[in-house]
Each structure stands twice: as C-alpha cells, then as structure tokens.
C-alpha cells in the first residue's frame with residue numbers, strides 16, 4: 001500500500017537478525033586500564049583496547065582515573081543494581097537494573113549515548129548522532145565509551161546528515177571517526193557495530209555526509225551490517241532492544257511520525273526529516289530525542305512534524321519525563337505546544353560555546369516555550385550565547401556532559417567527568433534525583 005509501513009519490528013541486538021561486525025583483531029595493543037589511568041580525562045586515548053576472543057568489555061577506568069562522578073551512589077555508573085534491602089527475595093521480582101543516558105558535551109552539535117542495563121553479561125549501547133568533527137566529536141565519544149567499558153556499539157542512529165550530527169562519525173582532516181579509521185572506510189578496531197539507522201535520503205550532500213553514506217553502504221555490503229533507512233515511512237515503530245526492558249523506538253523520520261502512514265504535509269528540509277527516538281523502560285520513564293526537528297515557523301521550516309509527533313505520542317499515552325530539546329535551542333526549536341503537550345519535567349539542551357556567533361543558541365524563544373509549559377528543570381551542556389539580556393528562566397549550565405542514571409521510575413541527573421570535553425572548562429558539581437512525578 002503506497003505510503004504504508006510494515007508492522008513494527010523489535011530488533012534484538014544479540015539476535016542473528018543483526019550480524020555483529022567482526023573486526024580485525026588489533027595487534028600489539030595496549031591495555032585500556034593503564035591508558036585511562038594515566039590521563040584519559042585530559043588527553044584523548046590514542047590506542048584501541050585489547051580485544052578478547054570472548055568479546056569481554058575492556059577494563060573500566062580505575063578509581064584514580066577520576067572519570068566517574070564523585071558519588072555515583074549505590075549501584076552507580078556501571079555498577080550492580082541497587083540493593084532494595086530485602087536480601088534474599090525468595091522469588092520476588094528483581095529490582096530494575098540501572099541504565100544511563102549521556103547528553104555529551106560535544107560543542108556545537110548533538111551526540112547522545114544510551115547504555116542499557118546489564119543483561120547476559122554485557123550492556124548494549126546506542127549512539128544517537130556523533131556531534132561535529134570540530135572539536136573532534138568522534139574522539140570525545142570514543143573516550144566516553146571506553147571510560148564506560150563499552151565493548152560494542154549495538155545501534156548507531158544518525159538523525160540527519162548535517163555536519164554537527166554526522167561529523168563524529170567521519171574522518172576528515174585527521175578528525176576521529178567513531179566508526180571507521182580513514183576515508184577508505186576501514187572499520188575501526190575500537191567498537192564492533194551492530195546496526196545503523198539514518199534518514200536514508202541525503203538532500204544536502206557535504207564531504208562528511210558523502211563519507212557517511214559511502215562507508216555505511218560499504219560496511220553493509222561487505223560485512224553484513226545492515227543500514228536501515230528511516231525513509232518513506234519505513235522503520236517507524238521499530239524498537240531497538242537495549243536489554244532489561246529498555247527500548248528505543250523510532251517515532252519519526254523523513255517527515256513521517258509513528259501511527260500515521262501518511263507523510264506530514266509541508267516537510268521541506270532535512271531538519272524536519274530528522275529521525276526521532278523515544279527511549280523507555282518498563283517502569284514508565286520516557287526520554288525523547290528529536291535531532292533537529294523544528295518548532296515555530298522560520299524560513300522554509302515549520303512545526304508540522306513536531307506537532308504531529310506530539311499528537312501521536314499523546315494518543316499512545318506517552319508521558320515524557322526528559323526531553324532533549326530539538327535543534328540546539330535555535331529560534332525555531334521546540335514549539336510551545338509541543339512542550340505543553342508532552343509536559344516533560346526536564347529539558348536538556350546541547351549547545352556549544354564554539355557555535356557561530358550568529359546562532360545565539362539557545363534562543364530565548366526556546367526558553368519561553370520551556371518556561372510556559374512549564375518545564376521544571378532546564379539543563380544545557382554549555383552556556384552558549386542566548387539572545388536576550390535577562391533569561392525567563394535560569395538554566396543549569398553543566399559546562400560538560402549531562403549524565404542520567406535511570407533505575408526504574410527514578411533517575412539521577414549529574415555532570416559526567418570533571419571538565420568539558422569540548423573546551424576544557426570545569427564541569428559543574430550537580431546532583432538531582434527525579435521520578436515520574438518530578439524532581440526534588
């Protein structure tokens with residue numbers, strides 16, 4: 001049926017439906033642990049980790065490495081689920097395991113990392129966008145993944161082909177690609193890849209997006225890594241299994257939104273065609289990331305997709321807890337009705353101090369939308385250059401990567417690491433616990 005899409009699929013990272021990209025075993029490699037211990041916080045890691053036959057996770061950073069939050073709490077980052085104190089539950093349901101979301105301080109750009117709860121001896125990883133290649137988004141992402149002991153990237157989702165989203169995935173002018181080694185698409189020895197999603201049709205080709213398309217096509221053809229195009233309504237409703245009941249669902253892409261086989265009218269630009277994901281656990285926590293989906297009309301862009309997505313999610317009964325604000329808080333980011341419909345408690349904005357001076361991200365129109373909803377807590381990776389003298393709300397400026405540690409219906413928001421990976425400033429000391437009702 002024209003314009004229709006197939007039934008939603010659940011893609012199991014461990015299943016044979018997505019073949020693991022088998023990589024050449026690096027020779028003469030150094031162990032990760034010592035690398036991190038000697039200063040991965042302040043200098044990029046230059047050598048890949050040793051790779052074992054059993055595909056075990058690299059050695060996580062030592063305590064001295066200083067990369068973990070000061071006090072991750074019980075069952076903190078990468079640790080075991082918190083003990084509910086029951087001790088020997090005698091068959092009672094196991095407490096939900098902890099999983100993590102990182103809104104990476106990547107400068108002007110977007111990069112989100114989700115690391116699922118431990119299941120079957122490993123934690124599945126999703127990377128949504130790779131930031132820009134300035135300031136070397138690929139290296140920033142690589143270091144974070146290594147620090148977290150990630151042993152494979154199960155899912156890579158590119159919201160759209162703009163340089164501030166694809167840049168960390170490519171290698172140009174000695175920048176670091178997360179996925180391959182060079183412009184000839186030699187697979188990176190750092191992380192096997194299991195699945196790749198993008199918006200399929202690149203209508204504004206750049207050197208970066210050309211490399212992405214060429215390399216992901218080659219990887220798919222040569223190494224049986226599928227490249228899924230979220231285009232023409234395909235893949236809407238597909239869920240990516242992150243283990244432990246945590247799943248990422250494709251809810252928008254190429255101008256389509258979930259539960260509607262018809263393309264949204266008046267979709268004109270790649271931003272409006274961004275792939276959006278809803279990441280949820282079984283206890284009701286929902287995190288929405290929308291790439292550069294646009295809000296209030298500006299130029300050729302409008303809020304049609306964003307508002308259709310809000311309608312679809314509301315119709316499904318989705319109550320978003322945490323919204324990753326679209327389009328870096330630009331003047332046409334996040335329509336006020338979109339925020340009002342979804343009622344997130346927390347809004348996260350990725351903004352760079354290295355942005356073009358005329359961007360003025362986050363724009364005060366975005367703050368107004370969040371303030372009107374109202375959103376309880378607004379956080380951003382860096383200060384940016386807002387375009388108003390006095391802000392309608394006071395955002396928490398992390399000056400670094402924002403980390404969420406989710407355990408069932410409760411999540412803790414903090415800063416990750418001790419400095420901004422994008423420009424080196426000192427990360428704010430911050431720690432806030434929230435649940436489905438709000439923050440305290």
Ligand SMILES: [Zn+2]
Pocket residue numbers: 109110162164165292327328
């Ligand atoms: Zn962007």
